[in-house]
Amino acid sequence: xxxxxxxxxxxxxxxxxxxxxxxxxxxxxxxxxxxxxxxxxxxxxxxxxxxxxxxxxxxxxxxxxxxxxxxxxxxxxxxxxxxxxxxxxxxxxxxxxxxxxxxxxxxxxxxxxxxxxxxxxxxxxxxxxxxxxxxxxxxxxxxxxxxxxxxxxxxxxxxxxxxxxxxxxxxxxxxxxxxxxxxxxxxxxxxxxxxxxxxxxxxxxxxxxxxxxxxxxxxxxxxxxxxxxxxxxxxxxxxxxxxxxxxxxx
Amino acid sequence: xxxxxxxxxxxxxxxxxxxxxxxxxxxxxxxxxxxxxxxxxxxxxxxxxxxxxxxxxxxxxxxxxxxxxxxxxxxxxxxxxxxxxxxxxxxxxxxxxxxxxxxxxxxxxxxxxxxxxxxxxxxxxxxxxxxxxxxxxxxxxxxxxxxxxxxxxxxxxxxxxxxxxxxxxxxxxxxxxxxxxxxxxxxxxxxxxxxxxxxxxxxxxxxxxxxxxxxxxxxxxxxxxxxxxxxxxxxxxxxxxxxxxxxxxxxxxxxxxxxx
Amino acid sequence: xxxxxxxxxxxxxxxxxxxxxxxxxxxxxxxxxxxxxxxxxxxxxxxxxxxxxxxxxxxxxxxxxxxxxxxxxxxxxxxxxxxxxxxxxxxxxxxxxxxxxxxxxxxxxxxxxxxxxxxxxxxxxxxxxxxxxxxxxxxxxxxxxxxxxxxxxxxxxxxxxxxxxxxxxxxxxxxxxxxxxxxxxxxxxxxxxxxxxxxxxxxxxxxxxxxxxxxxxxxxxxxxxxxxxxxxxxxxxxxxxxxxxxxxxxx
Numbered sequence: 001x002x003x004x005x006x007x008x009x010x011x012x013x014x015x016x017x018x019x020x021x022x023x024x025x026x027x028x029x030x031x032x033x034x035x036x037x038x039x040x041x042x043x044x045x046x047x048x049x050x051x052x053x054x055x056x057x058x059x060x061x062x063x064x065x066x067x068x069x070x071x072x073x074x075x076x077x078x079x080x081x082x083x084x085x086x087x088x089x090x091x092x093x094x095x096x097x098x099x100x101x102x103x104x105x106x107x108x109x110x111x112x113x114x115x116x117x118x119x120x121x122x123x124x125x126x127x128x129x130x131x132x133x134x135x136x137x138x139x140x141x142x143x144x145x146x147x148x149x150x151x152x153x154x155x156x157x158x159x160x161x162x163x164x165x166x167x168x169x170x171x172x173x174x175x176x177x178x179x180x181x182x183x184x185x186x187x188x189x190x191x192x193x194x195x196x197x198x199x200x201x202x203x204x205x206x207x208x209x210x211x212x213x214x215x216x217x218x219x220x221x222x223x224x225x226x227x228x229x230x231x232x233x234x235x236x237x238x239x240x241x242x243x244x245x246x247x248x249x250x
Numbered sequence: 251x252x253x254x255x256x257x258x259x260x261x262x263x264x265x266x267x268x269x270x271x272x273x274x275x276x277x278x279x280x281x282x283x284x285x286x287x288x289x290x291x292x293x294x295x296x297x298x299x300x301x302x303x304x305x306x307x308x309x310x311x312x313x314x315x316x317x318x319x320x321x322x323x324x325x326x327x328x329x330x331x332x333x334x335x336x337x338x339x340x341x342x343x344x345x346x347x348x349x350x351x352x353x354x355x356x357x358x359x360x361x362x363x364x365x366x367x368x369x370x371x372x373x374x375x376x377x378x379x380x381x382x383x384x385x386x387x388x389x390x391x392x393x394x395x396x397x398x399x400x401x402x403x404x405x406x407x408x409x410x411x412x413x414x415x416x417x418x419x420x421x422x423x424x425x426x427x428x429x430x431x432x433x434x435x436x437x438x439x440x441x442x443x444x445x446x447x448x449x450x451x452x453x454x455x456x457x458x459x460x461x462x463x464x465x466x467x468x469x470x471x472x473x474x475x476x477x478x479x480x481x482x483x484x485x486x487x488x489x490x491x492x493x494x495x496x497x498x499x500x501x502x503x504x505x506x507x508x509x510x
Numbered sequence: 511x512x513x514x515x516x517x518x519x520x521x522x523x524x525x526x527x528x529x530x531x532x533x534x535x536x537x538x539x540x541x542x543x544x545x546x547x548x549x550x551x552x553x554x555x556x557x558x559x560x561x562x563x564x565x566x567x568x569x570x571x572x573x574x575x576x577x578x579x580x581x582x583x584x585x586x587x588x589x590x591x592x593x594x595x596x597x598x599x600x601x602x603x604x605x606x607x608x609x610x611x612x613x614x615x616x617x618x619x620x621x622x623x624x625x626x627x628x629x630x631x632x633x634x635x636x637x638x639x640x641x642x643x644x645x646x647x648x649x650x651x652x653x654x655x656x657x658x659x660x661x662x663x664x665x666x667x668x669x670x671x672x673x674x675x676x677x678x679x680x681x682x683x684x685x686x687x688x689x690x691x692x693x694x695x696x697x698x699x700x701x702x703x704x705x706x707x708x709x710x711x712x713x714x715x716x717x718x719x720x721x722x723x724x725x726x727x728x729x730x731x732x733x734x735x736x737x738x739x740x741x742x743x744x745x746x747x748x749x750x751x752x753x754x755x756x757x758x759x760x761x
Contacts, residue, residue, distance in 0.1 A: 097486020189360035227356020
């Protein structure tokens, strides 16, 4: 029991250090932890927090789901067919390192300022990692699985449905968990720059409309916590028994 | 994988070229057919790149971006690897620190911008700080992962041959963990490249990210926007490839199943 | 026996599993003479690897003690080297690098000499600069033995070293091991579950029961080397062990 509390103790110690350093500092710009907590309460009271959280989650969900629906099938096909891999790989490798945020001018040009632009950016941020994960997952299927499928007389379609798909799902789920995290990072950044609601916007707005750094940090903490919860949620998917065969430990 | 015939050597060049050609044609024709006045055609982008190179601005921006990445990434390596090695070696320490890391990690470096600006002012330092944040966590995670996955057999053998703790760390643990650490470094470098572009869009006024935003804001030069995006993609790719070279060194190659 | 090399006295070892105590070794008493080749033989999972690890100093017994040269064993020591299966070689070092691993206290000239000597002894000439990834299973096993021998230990502990090798390579490796043992006369304790291997290699075979392991019987193999595996005495000893373990002769 005591051991479980140690991480909490560390956080408490750091919070105390934070509180003390800021109180001592001459220019009281950086907020104390206490001020941040009060700030969070304030946001909850005004109902603003819930609205912003929902907005951010909404965008992430749409962008992420769109990315899954497009990237996974495409990735499976490209991973399956060597020539497709040869054809598309250079394009993917050049587009992938372009930060989704660098697409902002294009996004605004095509979709205007608003939800659609943000969803587009999240989609971009999720699409490439998922695509690469899917390609990789197919290429990593041990040949023995596929040979066994063909040995038992399965048609190509049946091999895909009954061997390929179950074999790639564990890796896909890990990829989706990581990509969801990326999506969460992108939505915050996109909201800081391109839209007028959401947690990212909260941070920018709190600062611009009055230097409310207590709200800024409150926003950051909430972003961290929600991101963590999304991650834990996805990890519980990995616990499903039918998928656990692939995870020796996580 | 399913191709019935082994692809010939020439196909390695044919297919990508075909795909790119189709992509560029589609781009060119969709610009033509929609008669858009703003979105650039491939030709426009090409001319844009030439203009940037001619104006000498491009090199300065590239160097600025690379410099920030170098400092931010370097700082993340210097701070992250020792921390990761320590946490991986002492599971008790990891258990205490890990929850804190897990909470901080999902906070986009961009969300740290206001805090960064308070602490460091607008400019290079803030950008470098953001890059540091972006690269730090993957490096720590990969180092912890690398160390905790060193087979106990290696550790026992090291102790068996009489190696003291320091030699054990440098001659067994570190080499054994290195492949995983290098993958983490490569991923962190990729993230650093994404963050620098984003940071430059918000917190500084030079660099490739700034070039993207500035080209639009001062004159709706979308041809330069796309040109800058392309350059960002190419340099990011070059960084990634350079790192993959490292992974092929023979003293490290054993740790990778495929040469991906 | 005259001043035994290794003494195991009343070794009891139990592991905690899910809050319950699980006994693995029960009252093991054993003496091994200097230069002897002893096999620990028993079914999989009986605890023979645990016993070997305890002798090598990697594990502490729950009660009882191991003494080597009269001193209680408290931890691993370069005078007694443990040989794992071939995956124990360090993949980031070359053949030379692996063999030289324990020789960091020697000066460079001496190190080079030793490495060259043991490369030759295990028959890996020509592969000095190769990495383990380029070697076969048998070669990697020989490399691990060379690495162990290079530091000139008194004792070698081998934990089913040939288990991952094919049966033909296994036969060759047994001969190699015996050759090295006769040349260097180390004290060897060798864990196996292969009855033929035990009778072919050792001076004495220590039969361990299933978990919790106790010493069922110690069989003294009195055939001189090289052993003819079709000789009457060999078959007699082997059959004796078969019966003791309770195995039938027909598949």
